[in-house]
Amino acid sequence: MGTAAQYTLEENEDGRTVLRLAGPYLLSNLSQIDSELRKLDAEYDAVDLADVTEIDTVGAWFACQLARKNSVEVINASERAERLIDAVGDSHGDTPIDAPRLPLFQRVSESMGTKIFNAGYGVRDVVGFMGQVLLGFAALARHPRRFRYRALISQIEKVGVNSLPIIGLMSFLIGIVIAQQGAVQLQAFGAESLTVNLVGRITLRELGVLMTAIMVAGRSGSAFAAQIGTMKLTEEIDAMRTIGIAPVEALVIPRILACVFMMVLLGFYASIMSIIGGAVIADLMLDIPFWTFLYRIQEVVPTYDLWVGLIKAPVFGLIIALSGCYQGMQVHGNSEEVGQRTTKAVVQAIFTVIVLDAFFAVFFTKVGWG
Template identity: 50%
Template structure:
């Protein structure tokens, strides 16, 4: 059993303590009380009879030497001395909270990280688009072909089940466009041009754009959440184990479904917006439906209709690819599903607006104004 014995000799004004036995954690309380009870300003600690020591004993010895300047250890074995030195070397002040860099440097760091993340995401996204195109071509050339049953199921979920909310939104948007246009144009005695505003804005831009935004919020989030949950549950890994391509099984049907259904949804939304605008002009401007329809035919060129319909498949493909891409990037836990679902909605809406701006400039440049 370890013993701790003091020595009453005090050469040169120092109190001498002779320690014996093992200075380990189970004797820490006794050792601490003995060292604390020493009355000398400095201590000579005789460790010649110490058998074993651990980091707790070494820490108590070091703390005594640190807190009582001039204290020293005598007769320590090489092992004991080495452990005390190692504990002393590790005794350095550590700030509780790391020093913060200047605020401008923090913001610059955030901007740099965001830029690097955007570049990486862009590269991975382009790679994902290429992989999806290859999987689509492979499916077309395969004897089994496209999984049309899965495509039809996605058309039902993303298109048919969305008719109610898209129709209501478009109808109300048509009313809002007509009302705001009528209020402004009536001041100049040009209320008849409200029909021009409704027709051209709806068929060329707002009908398909607002539909794409609604579908992005509804379907891109669903795609990301569905695929992300499957990835967390290791269902995608199970597909690969069975020899199935997750891109061909999960991504291609969703991309084809939205590419097919978006022109139909855009046309449906445009018609509902026209009906809403027509009802407003009938009740507010006293323009009968027959006159509204005739004026609409005269002022809205077919090019506006075809421009809107031409943009729709691209919007649908971008929305589906973004949702599936973010779903495939999910990793870790359920929090990652929520994060990537949010990113999918934001990115798909952003890309739709960017793509719409590109088409607006493009069609104007080639003469479709």
């Protein structure tokens, strides 16, 4: 029979038509006969492997496919052929191939348990990271010369100076929206002049610093996570530890100080731009002169409204910087982790800022700054 795979259609003693395979049915020589058997339209009642001299996994799979084609069985297979056929599937292909799946209640319980344990590990990691930051500040207090002033100036530029245009434009437009919508509602009561109070108090107390925090979280918090995460992935942070440089002192602390300091200035800047936007729309729609609007702001807005915004700003900046740096330090495994951790940093920072803003609102109301 040689070394080539062959086949014949024969009628056996029972009067059944049999597709008889012969020779070696191996990966190396099946290409010679594959196209012929695929085009075979004849009907047969069984696939006979009695004359097959050698067979491998591909040959067994090929025999199974020929049997499935006419929904017949494989006969006269050797012990090796039977093992391979059992491994690649039965001759009829009726066995369902499904991944094992636990009952719904068990899956839900397992998922909830995993999330709870992960939350516990997350709290442990956050506490550990906070401890590293505090130790880094203590070390710099003992050795001030180790502080990286150039890194701080660079982060101040990236967090604050470079974000002035987008935050200024956003705040200006928010002031316009507040003044326009507030004036429309107040006109029903003949109290358009109270638009000054509305714009001044809501921007200085809430929206100025809150919208700035959201913008900084999306812009700088994500950058912190991506930069540190990439350095962690490329083992630059491990290299820093090897040569005796503390990553927390070199990477985390300058970013925290820059974000805390610049959030105060950016929050105040955003409030001023919102007030200017309200003054512009008031001049155009309400016949309140621009400078009169600004003078009225000083009269109707209490000083503590300004302090409320200035107190909240550094807290929000601290949350944003810690979230971004923490998520960046947690990156490991592959580059996909960088994107996931960056997303987590932004979401966690914005969520925490909004929750803290609600607590601040209640607190300042209780102390008489409402």
